Amino acid sequence: MEEEMDLPQVIVEGKVVEELPVFVQDAGLDSRINFEFPVTPSKVKVTKVIAGNISTDEEITFYQLGDRNTQKDGFVKPGEEVMLLLQKKPEGNYKLFLGDALGPSVYGGPRSYRCCL
Secondary structure (H helix, E strand, C coil), rough: CCCCCCCCCHHHHHEEEEEEEEEEECCCCCCCCCCEEEEEEEEEEEHHHHHHHCCCCCEEEEEECCCCCCCCCCCCCCCEEEEEEEEEEECCCCCCCCHHHHHHHHHCCCCCCCEEE
């Protein structure tokens, strides 16, 4: 029996080039529940395409849950090199494939990620 596998559509290496301002995101839950959380965005310049249809001219805005200003550890920093495994979303942007499940060998440490072009 053939099974369909859920695999990343794009795999890239990149370099963090810029930290963007932290913002607060509404979780979008039932309107009776007010739940917000901080998000720390950074820009990643694609330096190498390992798989997929994406250009090395691309910059990816990379979102990490939490606030780099109050939680000092676990956030990417300018100059750091990262590898991103991405899946295309129906909206046309990308999300990270498996996130923390890949662990430190891919991302350099335990973190939560969300990503889009």
